[in-house]
Amino acid sequence: MNIGKILEYMMANTRTLKRVAYAVLALTVVIDFFIERHHHVFFWDDIPGFSAVYGFISCVLIVVISKALGHFWLERSEEYYND
Amino acid sequence: MIEWLHPSVFLIFGAFLIPFFRGRVQQIYVVLLPVLALVTVMLMSPGVHGAVKFLGFELIFGRADKLSLAFAYVFSIAALIGAIYAMHVKDVTQHIAAFVYAGSSLGVTFAGDLLTLFVFWELMAFASVWLIWARRVKASIEAGYRYLLVHAVGGVVLLAGIVILSVTTGSISFDKLQGHGVASYLILIGFMLNAAVPPLHAWLTDAYPEATVTGAVFLSAFTTKTAVYALIRGYPGTEILIWLGTIMALYGVVFAVLANDIRRLLGYHIISQVGYMVAAVGMGTALAINGAVAHAFTHILYKGLLFMGAGAVIQMTGRSKLSELGGIYRYMPVTFVLYMIGGFSISAFPLFSGFVSKSMEVSAAADLHLTWIWLLLSLASAGTFLHTGLKLPYFTFLGDDCGARPTEPPRNMLVAMGIAAFLCIFIGVYPDWLYNMLPEKAEYHAYTATHVVWALQILLFTGLGFFMLVKHLGGSPMISLDTDWFYRKGAALFMQFVYRVVVPIEDWFIQVYRSVFRGNLVMGIKGLWLDKHVIDGAVNAIAAVVVRWAGVLRQVQTGQLQQYALVMVGSLLILSLYSLF
Numbered sequence: 001m002n003i004g005k006i007l008e009y010m011m012a013n014t015r016t017l018k019r020v021a022y023a024v025l026a027l028t029v030v031i032d033f034f035i036e037r038h039h040h041v042f043f044w045d046d047i048p049g050f051s052a053v054y055g056f057i058s059c060v061l062i063v064v065i066s067k068a069l070g071h072f073w074l075e076r077s078e079e080y081y082n083d
Numbered sequence: 084m085i086e087w088l089h090p091s092v093f094l095i096f097g098a099f100l101i102p103f104f105r106g107r108v109q110q111i112y113v114v115l116l117p118v119l120a121l122v123t124v125m126l127m128s129p130g131v132h133g134a135v136k137f138l139g140f141e142l143i144f145g146r147a148d149k150l151s152l153a154f155a156y157v158f159s160i161a162a163l164i165g166a167i168y169a170m171h172v173k174d175v176t177q178h179i180a181a182f183v184y185a186g187s188s189l190g191v192t193f194a195g196d197l198l199t200l201f202v203f204w205e206l207m208a209f210a211s212v213w214l215i216w217a218r219r220v221k222a223s224i225e226a227g228y229r230y231l232l233v234h235a236v237g238g239v240v241l242l243a244g245i246v247i248l249s250v251t252t253g254s255i256s257f258d259k260l261q262g263h264g265v266a267s268y269l270i271l272i273g274f275m276l277n278a279a280v281p282p283l284h285a286w287l288t289d290a291y292p293e294a295t296v297t298g299a300v301f302l303s304a305f306t307t308k309t310a311v312y313a314l315i316r317g318y319p320g321t322e323i324l325i326w327l328g329t330i331m332a333l334y335g336v337v338f339a340v341l342a343n344d345i346r347r348l349l350g351y352h353i354i355s356q357v358g359y360m361v362a363a364v365g366m367g368t369a370l371a372i373n374g375a376v377a378h379a380f381t382h383i384l385y386k387g388l389l390f391m392g393a394g395a396v397i398q399m400t401g402r403s404k405l406s407e408l409g410g411i412y413r414y415m416p417v418t419f420v421l422y423m424i425g426g427f428s429i430s431a432f433p434l435f436s437g438f439v440s441k442s443m444e445v446s447a448a449a450d451l452h453l454t455w456i457w458l459l460l461s462l463a464s465a466g467t468f469l470h471t472g473l474k475l476p477y478f479t480f481l482g483d484d485c486g487a488r489p490t491e492p493p494r495n496m497l498v499a500m501g502i503a504a505f506l507c508i509f510i511g512v513y514p515d516w517l518y519n520m521l522p523e524k525a526e527y528h529a530y531t532a533t534h535v536v537w538a539l540q541i542l543l544f545t546g547l548g549f550f551m552l553v554k555h556l557g558g559s560p561m562i563s564l565d566t567d568w569f570y571r572k573g574a575a576l577f578m579q580f581v582y583r584v585v586v587p588i589e590d591w592f593i594q595v596y597r598s599v600f601r602g603n604l605v606m607g608i609k610g611l612w613l614d615k616h617v618i619d620g621a622v623n624a625i626a627a628v629v630v631r632w633a634g635v636l637r638q639v640q641t642g643q644l645q646q647y648a649l650v651m652v653g654s655l656l657i658l659s660l661y662s663l664f
């Protein structure tokens with residue numbers, strides 16, 4: 001089997017790929033309702049799907065905060081240090 | 084009969100024989116050296132070896148316990164993988180620099196006293212800078228000098244700490260170093276600089292992207308992780324490290340969003356990942372220390388893999404910026420898949436090596452009920468996947484076609500990546516292999532249902548966020564300011580301040596001086612004489628002395644300091660050889 005061919009096939013079928021991805025996302029949350037929890041440290045350990053929400057919020061927060069820092073403060077032209 | 088052999092002997096002394104071989108033989112020799120070092124480490128029995136009396140100090144070249152052996156093991160593997168990756172390189176300087184650098188990191192790992200540690204510590208900096216310079220372009224020459232400057236300053240701080248410690252306690256043994264006042268803090272700062280703890284981190288992201296393709300693979304493995312080793316040895320349970328490490332983990336993530344150069348992005352993620360280890364050292368529990376060692380072990384392998392993948396792209400396309408790359412997965416599919424194995428490993432997906440190591444540190448934070456640390460470290464792991472597992476590969480290999488038509492890199496580079504990728508999966512699937520090497524006794528099971536579901540949810544929903552925001556995440560042709568600004572621009576601004584503010588104030592004083600001394604006629608004549616003969620004379624004399632001594636001192640600094648370092652390194656190496664018999 002050729003890895004390149006498989007990758008190209010996947011890229012040509014992104015719609016199917018997306019559906020599979022959504023199904024997996026849903027599945028990880030659904031499973032969370034049924035697993036046994038032995039370890040209680042934080043209150044959110046008992047909330048099914050907490051880390052899904054937390055992961056999503058983390059991602060958005062990181063992007064928004066970093067982009068804002070870059071835009072208003074840190075970003076310079078590539079020639080900045082050569083001038 | 085030789086009872087104990089220092090593995091660095093092969094790497095450091097062996098390296099200088101490389102120029103005597105040519106072609107195929109040289110390539111075989113280059114791979115043979117790290118193999119010999121690895122075998123030596125594998126056969127080494129625990130205990131204290133190679134103790135030498137030197138000028139009243141007891142130097143220990145070979146303290147082999149579980150902690151140093153675990154690090155030495157992964158350093159040798161990294162040297163071997165790096166050597167295979169660099170096998171095709173014809174520039175002998177790079178091979179020598181890489182092996183002296185790797186050998187010195189083993190020297191630090193096995194050092195039982197601070198003097199030996201210091202010498203190998205400095206040798207690492209002086210050897211590794213050649214891997215940056217060897218690219219032979221203006222940007223890398225300049226970055227190399229800045230790298231050397233920062234490490235020289237760090238080295239002086241470390242040495243000052245060691246000297247003070249030696250004078251106040253009379254001991255230079257390298258064990259727990261807390262509680263000795265100034266000396267402890269100076270040594271800690273020296274260690275933190277090499278671990279790239281902000282604000283002492285900018286040397287890393289400034290210099291690594293400017294190194295050669297193969298050099299950066301070595302650089303990514305040794306400097307920061309020897310510093311993690313030194314921190315574990317000297318400062319376990321130092322509480323401030325918990326917060327510094329957590330800030331570090333987030334700092335790297337924030338700057339990685341802004342990075343456009345692919346190796347700079349990976350460099351910021353070294354800082355982020357080492358942040359976890361530093362935080363774990365600060366926690367200091369058995370589980371946390373094991374976590375730091377395990378994470379350092381796996382990190383060296385997957386970060387090497389990521390740098391090898393990025394290096395392959397740079398070598399085959401001649402481009403290193405996200406804004407200039409894209410769509411090359413068709414031409415480099417094997418590189419892409421191997422890179423992704425590194426990406427999944429660093430992101431800590433179940434069945435990959437990051438999952439079985441990083442989760443130990445996060446669990447250690449939970450055991451200590453460190454709520455904020457736990458939340459922030461979890462947030463940073465979302466950021467890790469966001470950049471190293473999604474943004475970088477998406478805009479490099481997928482995304483819009485950039486027009487480049489590369490081929491796969493040379494076979495030896497793919498083989499090196501393949502070995503690293505195999506180890507990433509092997510450790511992920513069979514973590515006990517790694518756990519058996521860890522120094523502390525702590526029960527830990529990575530694969531519990533809650534862990535796996537927790538990791539999958541965080542990561543996959545980060546992925547969802549990525550694809551929702553993907554339009555805003557492409558690289559832009561910009562650079563971002565970091566603390567290297569202070570020695571790149573700040574110095575120039577300081578000179579401006581001198582010219583615009585200090586000089587006018589001085590002028591004003593001269594005016595006042597003139598009117599006071601010369602305004603009065605009677606006083607004036609005496610004043611003039613006084614001015615000419617006494618004050619000017621004194622000033623001139625002092626100036627002449629200063630100039631002369633500055634000249635002498637400059638000679639001492641440029642000439643003898645290097646000789647001094649060379650003599651010191653040379654004699655220590657000879658001593659280490661002497662200790663073998």
